[in-house]
Amino acid sequence: MILWRALLLFALVLTLAMPAHAKEGDGVRARLAKPAVLRGQFEQQKQLQGFRNPLKSSGDFLLLRDRGIAWNTRQPFASSTRLTRRKLLATMPDGSTQVLVDASASPAMAAVNALLMALVAGDLDALATRFTLKEALRADGGWSLTLQPRDAALKQAFSRIVLDGDRYVRGVEIVEPAGDRTRIRFSDLRETPPATRQEAAQLE
Amino acid sequence: MSEAAASSASAGGRAWRWLAWAWLVVVLALGLQQVMFWRAPAIDTDIMALLPGATEDARLAAANQRLSDAVTGDVVVLLSAPDWQSTHTAARTFASAIATGRTLRMDGADDADALSRAIAFHAPHRQGLLTPAQRQWLRSATPEAITDMAMARLYAPVGSGLGRWQDDPLGLWPAWWQARAGQGMQQRDGLVAVRDAAGRDWALLRFRSAQPAFRLDGDAPLQETLDAATRDARKAAGGSLDVLRGGVPLHAEAAASRAAFEVNTIGLGSLFAVLLLVWLAFRSLRPIALVGASLLVGLAAAIAVTSWIFGQVHLITLVFGASLAGVAEDYGIHYFACRQGHPEVPPRTMMRSLLPALALALLTSVLAYMALGIAPFPGLRQMAVFATTALTATFITAVLWFPWLDAGTPRHSRFAARIAVSLAHWPRWRPNLVGGVLALLATVFIGGGLQRLQASDDLRGLQASPPGLLRDELAIGKLLGLPSPAQYFLVEGDDAQAVLRAEERLTAALQRQVDAGRLQGWRAVSDSLPSLQRQQADRDLVIPAEKLARTRVAAMLGEPSPATTTAANASLQVEDGLRQPLAAPLRPLWLGKVDGRHASIVLLQGLTPAHLAAVATTGQGIEGVRWIDRTATFSGLLHHYRVQMGWLLLAGYAAVGLALLARFRRNAWRAWVPTVLAALLSLAALGWLGVPLQLFGVLAQLLLLGLGVDYGIFLLEHEGDGASWLAVCLGAASTLLAFGLLSLSDTPALHGFGLTLLFGIGLVWLLSPCFRPHASRPSAARLRVAHPFSEAP
Numbered sequence: 001m002i003l004w005r006a007l008l009l010f011a012l013v014l015t016l017a018m019p020a021h022a023k024e025g026d027g028v029r030a031r032l033a034k035p036a037v038l039r040g041q042f043e044q045q046k047q048l049q050g051f052r053n054p055l056k057s058s059g060d061f062l063l064l065r066d067r068g069i070a071w072n073t074r075q076p077f078a079s080s081t082r083l084t085r086r087k088l089l090a091t092m093p094d095g096s097t098q099v100l101v102d103a104s105a106s107p108a109m110a111a112v113n114a115l116l117m118a119l120v121a122g123d124l125d126a127l128a129t130r131f132t133l134k135e136a137l138r139a140d141g142g143w144s145l146t147l148q149p150r151d152a153a154l155k156q157a158f159s160r161i162v163l164d165g166d167r168y169v170r171g172v173e174i175v176e177p178a179g180d181r182t183r184i185r186f187s188d189l190r191e192t193p194p195a196t197r198q199e200a201a202q203l204e
Numbered sequence: 205m206s207e208a209a210a211s212s213a214s215a216g217g218r219a220w221r222w223l224a225w226a227w228l229v230v231v232l233a234l235g236l237q238q239v240m241f242w243r244a245p246a247i248d249t250d251i252m253a254l255l256p257g258a259t260e261d262a263r264l265a266a267a268n269q270r271l272s273d274a275v276t277g278d279v280v281v282l283l284s285a286p287d288w289q290s291t292h293t294a295a296r297t298f299a300s301a302i303a304t305g306r307t308l309r310m311d312g313a314d315d316a317d318a319l320s321r322a323i324a325f326h327a328p329h330r331q332g333l334l335t336p337a338q339r340q341w342l343r344s345a346t347p348e349a350i351t352d353m354a355m356a357r358l359y360a361p362v363g364s365g366l367g368r369w370q371d372d373p374l375g376l377w378p379a380w381w382q383a384r385a386g387q388g389m390q391q392r393d394g395l396v397a398v399r400d401a402a403g404r405d406w407a408l409l410r411f412r413s414a415q416p417a418f419r420l421d422g423d424a425p426l427q428e429t430l431d432a433a434t435r436d437a438r439k440a441a442g443g444s445l446d447v448l449r450g451g452v453p454l455h456a457e458a459a460a461s462r463a464a465f466e467v468n469t470i471g472l473g474s475l476f477a478v479l480l481l482v483w484l485a486f487r488s489l490r491p492i493a494l495v496g497a498s499l500l501v502g503l504a505a506a507i508a509v510t511s512w513i514f515g516q517v518h519l520i521t522l523v524f525g526a527s528l529a530g531v532a533e534d535y536g537i538h539y540f541a542c543r544q545g546h547p548e549v550p551p552r553t554m555m556r557s558l559l560p561a562l563a564l565a566l567l568t569s570v571l572a573y574m575a576l577g578i579a580p581f582p583g584l585r586q587m588a589v590f591a592t593t594a595l596t597a598t599f600i601t602a603v604l605w606f607p608w609l610d611a612g613t614p615r616h617s618r619f620a621a622r623i624a625v626s627l628a629h630w631p632r633w634r635p636n637l638v639g640g641v642l643a644l645l646a647t648v649f650i651g652g653g654l655q656r657l658q659a660s661d662d663l664r665g666l667q668a669s670p671p672g673l674l675r676d677e678l679a680i681g682k683l684l685g686l687p688s689p690a691q692y693f694l695v696e697g698d699d700a701q702a703v704l705r706a707e708e709r710l711t712a713a714l715q716r717q718v719d720a721g722r723l724q725g726w727r728a729v730s731d732s733l734p735s736l737q738r739q740q741a742d743r744d745l746v747i748p749a750e751k752l753a754r755t756r757v758a759a760m761l762g763e764p765s766p767a768t769t770t771a772a773n774a775s776l777q778v779e780d781g782l783r784q785p786l787a788a789p790l791r792p793l794w795l796g797k798v799d800g801r802h803a804s805i806v807l808l809q810g811l812t813p814a815h816l817a818a819v820a821t822t823g824q825g826i827e828g829v830r831w832i833d834r835t836a837t838f839s840g841l842l843h844h845y846r847v848q849m850g851w852l853l854l855a856g857y858a859a860v861g862l863a864l865l866a867r868f869r870r871n872a873w874r875a876w877v878p879t880v881l882a883a884l885l886s887l888a889a890l891g892w893l894g895v896p897l898q899l900f901g902v903l904a905q906l907l908l909l910g911l912g913v914d915y916g917i918f919l920l921e922h923e924g925d926g927a928s929w930l931a932v933c934l935g936a937a938s939t940l941l942a943f944g945l946l947s948l949s950d951t952p953a954l955h956g957f958g959l960t961l962l963f964g965i966g967l968v969w970l971l972s973p974c975f976r977p978h979a980s981r982p983s984a985a986r987l988r989v990a991h992p993f994s995e996a997p
Contacts, residue, residue: 046359050370051763057359079356090356178368 246516262799279451294441295407301433329776332739354753413453471526474942502598530942532598545927572910579845624926653888660896661842687807704735724810875916882967904960912968936969
């Protein structure tokens with residue numbers, strides 16, 4: 001359950017190719033691609049209060065717009081998180097799998113999962129109602145978008161989130177109320193090859 | 205007449221006059237009381253108020269009271285348009301439309317700071333607060349799994365969520381809050397949003413009703429305000445908007461406006477019917493004025509006494525009471541009918557000679573109505589008090605005032621004369637071939653009907669909310685995961701901690717029911733505010749695990765072992781926790797100390813009738829836990845009293861039969877049989893119609909006995925007397941009308957009541973003269989009874 005807020009972020013980051021809707025953020029949406037499949041690498045750097053050194057990790061991800069997302073950390077240890085239409089699952093380094101959210105368990109869980117999936121499927125409406133959006137567009141096609149949470153529960157988790165990119169989202173910075181900062185850079189973003197049968201099955 | 209008799213008669217006359225004046229004082233006081241009462245009518249509209257409270261113990265009574273208080277006054281509205289943007293606009297429009305009126309006010313929107321304040325309050329106790337899943341994981345997790353979890357959290361793109369990683373390396377704290385939030389409700393654009401199982405978003409608005417529900421004019425201001433706001437909101441949403449509305453005030457208002465309509469139609473209808481009959485029969489204004497006045501005095505006295513005894517008058521009592529005009533008029537009409545038949549007899553002498561018969565009639569009616577109050581149903585007791593008072597006050601008014609105020613000579617009317625004469629032509633039942641065939645037919649009809657007659661003890665006999673409102677309520681309950689207030693567990697203990705420990709054993713057992721798919725969930729205080737024992741046990745799991753995670757992770761990263769904040773001991777007290785603003789939904793569940801012991805309520809969500817029996821046994825073997833099923837309790841009570849009243853009814857027929865035997869000897873059956881036949885025929889009719897017999901049906905039968913026997917008594921008492929027959933006819937006609945109108949009531953119980961009596965009284969009226977003695981053969985009773993007017997000077 002810890003991870004669902006995090007997942008919400010990935011979904012947001014990777015699927016900003018949304019149908020035009022709200023006023024603020026329209027410019028960003030116009031510049032973003034809207035791929036059915038997106039693969040890529042990520043590098044994450046986290047600066048925590050009370051830690052001398054930043055925590056670095058890296059891995060890869062696969063997004064299938066109509067099925068869900070698989071987020072695989074490779075370094076410094078292997079773990080994986082998968083979001084499907086019905087479930088949110090985490091696979092720990094020891095190979096054990098934990099169901100974090102099961103939509104069939106209760107209406108509340110269904111609501112959490114439905115929100116996550118709506119994001120992956122490109123429904124920005126739900127997100128725009130929970131964050132205020134502020135965009136800055138550059139002449140070269142680049143942009144940045146700042147999100148600030150609207151409601152009390154999300155404010156407990158985030159101070160602000162800043163995204164930047166061009167056709168794709170290239171970087172994310174997350175600032176938390178306690179002062180912790182997380183920076184994620186994406187690289188090697190591509191819309192091919194299509195998902196293998198095994199990859200698709202993982203997100204069933 | 206001897207001198208002594210004359211002097212005692214004149215002394216009686218003086219006393220009578222004094223009593224008449226004294227009664228005037230009482231009536232004036234009643235008038236004053238009525239003015240005061242109707243200025244702010246203390247009228248109860250809650251259907252549940254008619255049902256017996258839990259009389260067996262104080263904690264159960266407190267629990268039921270708490271559950272009904274928790275919802276009183278709240279109005280809930282849910283709106284959903286095809287998309288959230290339109291839903292949002294519609295909700296805003298709805299709220300501002302409500303704000304312009306004064307009938308409802310917006311319930312304080314959820315405090316944005318409440319969450320952070322609640323988190324700050326619970327933070328020192330954090331390590332003693334685990335969800336069941338966390339507890340299970342910590343019990344079985346290896347040191348490696350714990351370290352992995354801490355590492356994964358550390359490297360997750362978003363950190364601890366609440367506070368620093370070091371304070372909560374395993375992420376137990378945000379997950380605990382996540383479990384608290386539940387219900388799929390969330391703050392969204394300053395509104396509370398709810399997502400249903402189909403993924404549709406609803407905006408939730410809460411209001412509080414600002415005024416009492418009852419208005420005699422039958423207006424429905426809440427309904428109108430909500431309708432207007434719905435129209436505005438639908439327009440704002442672009443035409444397509446689903447709206448669900450629920451809350452006790454809406455039920456109360458619907459009941460009130462319907463009851464106001466029924467009080468008016470039944471009350472005014474039967475009053476006008478009575479006055480019309482009086483006019484047709486007596487062609488004079490005086491009887492109309494006097495009968496009308498006696499009925500008003502009876503009604504005023506009934507309201508005064510009922511509100512004095514019960515604190516307020518229930519709507520259903522008023523609706524029921526409105527039908528009394530058709531019963532209470534009997535005394536006045538009887539008097540005027542006899543005056544008309546024997547104009548030579550002066551008023552006071554007439555009244556004195558009628559007094560025994562009138563008093564006997566009052567006694568049987570009052571006894572029948574009082575029998576309603578035997579069952580401990582507050583509603584029935586109110587009706588009993590109301591009816592008894594109304595009849596008695598009307599009787600006293602007639603007896604004390606009519607002889608003084610009725611100075612004129614009674615006028616004859618063709619209408620009255622024709623009815624009086626009709627008795628002579630009324631068919632008689634004779635033990636010949638035709639009579640035998642009739643008896644056989646009746647036997648077959650009764651036998652077949654009684655065989656088909658079924659009994660029912662369904663509570664819904666009292667409930668009569670509009671179906672649309674019930675449908676909305678059901679949908680809202682499902683959407684918000686609202687627990688049912690009709691079935692719950694009552695948990696008791698010597699102190700607060702004992703209650704919490706018992707709750708924890710119960711919820712562990714309930715979890716197994718949830719796992720088995722018999723239940724969706726529950727609501728218990730101990731989920732958020734566990735016992736100290738549980739807090740300590742959880743701390744014993746959490747503290748070593750967190751220490752291990754911190755030390756190992758620091759070693760792996762080459763960081764110094766992080767300094768930690770030490771939390772206080774297990775010390776979260778339930779009373780302190782309940783004071784938090786976020787604990788508002790839990791407060792109704794905590795009864796605290798009642799009658800020397802502590803108690804709380806555990807509510808159930810998603811309970812279905814199919815699994816009721818299985819879930820009910822969940823608490824077995826856990827000390828201090830009791831399963832409460834209010835629906836079953838009520839049904840049990842209805843059953844118990846239906847059976848008991850059934851025996852009482854049989855005893856009543858036996859007692860009335862004996863009383864008649866003592867008075868009329870060989871002819872007693874002539875007064876008894878018509879009512880018995882009417883009772884059997886009306887019961888058989890229910891059987892043939894497939895209408896189940898309920899407690900209210902049995903009570904109606906009791907009334908039928910009390911009212912129906914009167915007709916036989918009058919006819920035997922004044923045998924062959926046209927004036928008596930006229931009185932019986934007028935009385936029966938107005939009673940029929942009153943109960944006929946009552947049978948139009950939307951309240952199922954009153955409807956059945958009215959229908960049984962309409963049918964029963966009608967039959968008694970038609971049957972009674974069929975069993976009158978032969979005019980040619982003077983009866984023993986007639987010879988025995990002195991001529992009623994022999995005292996005339």
